[in-house]
Amino acid sequence: MGSPEPATASTALLTDHYELTMLGSALADGTAERPCVFEAFARRLPDGRRYGVVAGTARVLDAIADFRFTDAELVQLEATAVVDDTTLAWLADYEFSGDIDGYAEGELYFPGSPILTVSGSFAECVLLETLVLSILNHDSAIASAAARMSGAAHGRPIIEMGGRRTHEWAAVAAARAAYLAGFATTSNLEAGRRYGIPTRGTVAHAFTLLHDSEEEAFRSQVDKMGPDTTLLVDTYDITAGIEAAVRVAGPELGAIRIDSGDVGPLARRAREQLDALGAKDTRIVVSGDLDEHAIAALRAEPVDAYGVGTSVVTGSGAPTAGMVYKLVEVDGKPVAKRSAHKESRGGRKSALRRHRGTGTAVEEVVWTTSGAAPEPEPNDRPLQLPLIRAGRVEPDLPTLDDARQRLRRGLVSLPWEGLKLSHGDPAIPTLFL
DSSP states (O other), X not given: OOOSSOTTSOSGGGSOHHHHHHHHHHHHHTOTTSEEEEEEEESSOOTTOSOEEOOOHHHHHHHHHTOOOOHHHHHHHHHTTOSOHHHHHHHHTOOOOSEEEEEOTTOEEOTTOOOEEEEEEHHHXXXXXXXXXXXHHHHHHHHHXXXXXXXXXTTOOEEEOOGGGSOHHHHHHHHHXXXXXXXXXXXXXXXXXXXXXXXXXXXXXXXXXXXXXXXXXXXXHHHHHOTTSEEEOOSSOHHHHHHHHHHHHXXXXXXXXXXXXXXXXXXXXXXXXXXHTTXXXXXXXXXXXXXXXXXHHTTTSOOOEEEEOHHHHTGGGOOSOOEEEEEEEETTEEOOOOOTTOOOOOSOEEEEEEEOTTSOEEEEEEEETTSXXXXXXXXXXXXXXXXXXXXXXXXXXXOHHHHHHHHHHHHHHSOGGGGOSSSOSOSSOEEEO
């Protein structure tokens, strides 16, 4: 599955100081080993969103499997007096030994969906909060935005190219999440290496400016890459750039890229010019501050592919999925937070999605497992699956390609209103039993 962090990065110290404070206090008062259940869920979807996409689960499992306090980390904690000697000794032997269930990657989620359920002692589960949330909140935010963009593209491929717009390792995780959500390729070579994602890339304006003329730059690129390459034609004048591109590469030119200006009218004029020059099969790729709304507005234009950067790696205005990690059960008894606007529902939960005979989803049903399960209906689909048992990752979990297919099926199952980009309620309601 792989993790996007460098091999030298600390893992255990990705936890939060306050988690160690709780751990130390629980060890001191004897409550650390009480059996507990924590759940990761979102109270609400980001403003304007009608569904969320689960992403990052595989990265969470990898991170938990590697979550250890090494000698170097223990020395750091001792030197800074973050924990006492008892807690330090406990951390030295830490290894998660509990169970985890959750939604598969690529699954849709809605307010209250029990996306991840972590069971074990209080001590071993509480240490995972920051780790779990940092991954799920980032990756699910990216995937949710990318799914909207993929839907807006209506089958046209999108290249993820946001590596320059976010943290260098977040960029790798973002490329994975975007690919999961339907993007065709990424320009991030590390994401390609780690996750087998197809990589693509053209050139920047700097390459054109390097040469004494635009035509020389095009000739250099074509000589090296062949006529099927993509030439960036808007460094100076687009009309002249297209003319030079076809003159150099011939009518078999693979594609042109437009990276600035009002790309809709520019794409229209470019298509007319390319056709007139005999380059009828040359594709038009557009990029430059695109998001799902801009892509939707270009649907009627002669655009063959999109390049998206900033908006996808920042969640297109929703950089976090807003998930929380809450204690819901202690010693088999439900517990719940009652704070205003931050309520939680006590008890371990399970969930299913209910569908009509046509396959259209109608509701998310969530229930407390200590109570009665809902009466089964013919088109119900359970949503949680076992991910970790007794601290070991389950074999044969769904792959990244499985997640892509799962998401495609999930989006097809939504009522058509649920795919709108406008503000609205969640695509299907959540029924709590």
